[in-house]
Amino acid sequence: MLTKAAVTNGKGDPFKIESLKVDEPKAGEVLVRIVGVGICHTDLIVRDQYYPVPLPAVLGHEGSGVVEKIGDGVTSVVPGDHVVLSFASCGTCKSCMTGRPYACQTFYELNFTGTMQDGSCRIHKEDGTDVSNFFGQASFSEYAVVSERNVVNVPKDVPLELLGPLGCGIQTGSGAVLNKLKPEIGSSIVIFGSGSVGLSAIMAAKVASCGTIIAVDVQESRLEFAKELGATHTINPKNVNVVEEIQTITGGGADYTIETTSRPEVLRQAVDSLATLGTTVIIGAPALGTEVSLDVNTILFEKKVTGLLLGSSIPQIFIPQLIGLYKEGKFPFDKLVKYYTLDQINQAADDSESGVTIKPILKIS
Structure with a gap:
């Protein structure tokens, strides 16, 4: 045909x-x-x-x-x-x-x-x-x-x-929160990038009852939209030092960060923004061979950096769950x-x- x-x-x-x-x-x-x-x-x-x-x-x-x-x-x-x-x-x-x-x-x-x-x-x-x-x-x-x-x-x-x-995109962002991180109620999370993947993570963080949900983006319109979808705070890197601002908002660092932008310098910020025992999830997919520099002494404080594929999801289970949340008005x-x-x-x-x-x-x- x-x-x-x-x-x-x-x-x-x-x-x-x-x-x-x-x-x-x-x-x-x-x-x-x-x-x-x-x-x-x-x-x-x-x-x-x-x-x-x-x-x-x-x-x-x-x-x-x-x-x-x-x-x-x-x-x-x-x-x-x-x-x-x-x-x-x-x-x-x-x-x-x-x-x-x-x-x-x-x-x-x-x-x-x-x-x-x-x-x-x-x-x-x-x-x-x-x-x-x-x-x-x-x-x-x-x-x-x-x-x-x-x-x-x-x-x-x-x-x-x-x-x-x-x-793909929406199950990846939401799965980073609901399947990979599984954050505790009231925990703090920072999402770097407010595209479809990042905004899906923000909606999922709200579903998971995170207490502090921070959106980071250079577009003010995206940050306003992030607030509408569940962000409790927003940061524009053009205006402030991102790491310092996150530490101020969270009282010392975030429990979780998610990097969606594919930019090595942003990944470095995501890791540096973590509290002790914190975890960074990498979603952004840069060109093959892209490298990033991290401070090993920062990671030694029981911090984790992990990749993510497709929201760590079994699509036949997770996608119907997301549809259920959508029908309930929660996603x-x-x-x-x-x-x-x-x-x-x-x-x-x-x-x-x-x-x-x-x-x-x-x-x-």
């Missing part, structure tokens, strides 16, 4: 809308009609080849849609189900078998090398040229063939076009969203990079 998709043909090239061929789903795979798909920072750094996914490619990894067909052996969904698409994992390695698919030992191969688990592609140009997929879904497209392990069944009483970003991630059409993808990407839009979602069908 044919699908209209946004194709990345060369490093840094604008997305180009093309007609592509889509294969039938193989065993263990699902054909999904995409209804909406979020644009994530990771899509844009792959477009620009900071992460070298083979090109041409169809990016997009925050898809939501309706199941059209299922391959042999698929049992978790049936045609007509509403689904969110998340990351690919093998299901058989030690990490997957112990309930940590986000740390799948073949995560890179399944999500960044452009093929499905069997090493072949499911999308092709009309002349037969293979087109790489992304995160096992390639959802900047009207249709996508995905692994059953990517698929999360979701309720039909929530707008389906809204839900795609739960598959209003819809406030982050602005809708575009697939044909407007380049404008949506520009608006995301410039900060005009926090979380663009492309309405596909």
Whole structure:
């Protein structure tokens, strides 16, 4: 069958809308009609080849849609189900078998090398040229063939076009708090960066009943929005010494900090802002090879620095939990969203990079 998709043909090239061929789903795979798909920072750094996914490619990894067909052996969904698409994992390695698919030992191969688990592609140009997929879904497209392990069944009483970003950015920010840190009631937390990931962490910190929730950003409009979503304090680094201000607000340092900006100097601030026994979670994804300098004597005071993948979440469990919080009015991630059409993808990407839009979602069908 044919699908209209946004194709990345060369490093840094604008997305180009093309007609592509889509294969039938193989065993263990699902054909999904995409209804909406979020644009994530990771899509844009792959477009620009900071992460070298083979090109041409169809990016997009925050898809939501309706199941059209299922391959042999698929049992978790049936045609007509509403689904969110998340990351690919093998299901058989030690990490997957112990309930940590986000740390799948073949995560890179399944999500960044452009093929499905069997090493072949499911999308092709009309002349037969293979087109790489992304995160096992390639959802900047009207249709996508995905692994059953990517698929999360979701309720039909929530707008389906809204839900795609739960598959990556929003589950990453909220999972950093609810799955990784699990902060104590009344504890202090600082979120560096108030994009969609950082704001999701702020909403989650409010859900977790953190006592002091500090948002750090250089845009005053983002800081005001952070207050609306749950921040108790805001800091603009243009105006004050960030570390000193955090120490003043918290009375000596934060219990937890989350770094979402991908900037080494900001990561240093996040670590230096910790109290004894504090923990920093790194979410921001800079170019491969990026290094940061830390003061070892600071870390010696029982402080921890840890990375995070996809919110340390099992999507089939965590995404329905987030939807439940949304329906209860406790996790209003819809406030982050602005809708575009697939044909407007380049404008949506520009608006995301410039900060005009926090979380663009492309309405596909």
